[in-house]
Amino acid sequence: MAQDIILATSGLTKEFKGFRAVSGVTLEVARGTIHALIGPNGAGKTTCFNLLTKFLQPTAGTIRYKDRDITGLKPADVARLGLVRSFQISAVFPHLTVLENVRIALQRRRRGDSFDFWRNERVLRALDGEALDLVEAVGLSDFAGHQAVELSYGRKRALEIATTLALDPEMLLLDEPMAGMGHEDVDRTAALIRRVSKDRTILMVEHNLSVVASLSDRITVLARGQVLAEGDYATVSKDPRVVEAYIGAGHA
Structure with missing residues (x-):
């Protein structure tokens, strides 16, 4: 049986004065999952996240939420549909x-x-x-x-x-929820995310790979604005392209 996809992009692209920060990203987030968007610095994660939450308009491509085209909508409009970015309020x-x-x-x-x-x-x-x-x-x-x-x-x-x-969101988008936290706060926030995910879909950008490993059902890895790999943590962490992308960017 095909998964129930709540959020999907096709060919999502964003250019800034000729520079492609996001290039042809196709993404599918299954309902009821925790999906992580990761990648080394400069991979295009933040730009992609801002496109999904409508703080930026794409140069090309489409975004669909619950099978509705939301590409041209404003942030407040998508929030009313149940797609809410944490910390935007x-x-x-x-x-x-x-x-x-x-x-x-x-x-x-x-x-x-x-x-x-x-x-x-x-x-x-x-x-x-x-x-x-x-x-x-x-x-x-x-x-x-x-x-x-x-x-x-x-x-x-x-x-x-x-x-x-x-706001009673059906889907919650978290932008680096662990940024700047010590170990105790990271553990507490990870437990909170797990708790609130029980009846919601979550997409998060996160740099803390141990948190990504413990929380995520599926992971999409970006590099240079494109999807480099996708799968569960065991799969993507062993992908030579992913290892190279992180090491090449100065990440262990």
Whole structure:
């Protein structure tokens, strides 16, 4: 039986003044999986990710989500369809509490781009139950009353994921979720990603290969803007082209 493909690209290409950052990328992400996009520095991962999340428009090629052509849509349009990039919302306000931040994200989902800052506290408190559920889901129950500025870097990332989950995405795109984290925060965030993936599809760009190995069902390797290899970690890690690409770029 063919896999149920939730996100697919065909011939995806992006040129910047004659330079091809992404060239003819064909990608298929199966529903309900964790799919990693990896590659050495300069491979085109970030550009590809920005194309998928509509922060860039492709020079050529198509992007389909749930069998709908979304190539020409804007980021807010694809978010409303259930394809959401974590950290794009920036709904983390440093001097509001964890609970208040998540509550604001819930307001956005319910009311589009407007916020209810002017509404009375009783009306806003009606969102607390759902907000607390999300806070618990990302392991921040003990910090619900703490201001975001007081959180460690890893817990701030968890809060950002909570604000993303408030939009109830069917597919979550994570851009280097482990960047800048120490071992403890990496382990905590990896467990969080595994937990939230149970009823969602996840596509992530990640440099930490041990995290990629432990989390990913499938991996696409980019090099020089093109797909170099694809498969599970055992397959791609033994591919001589992948080894050469990483070593050649100064990666062990």
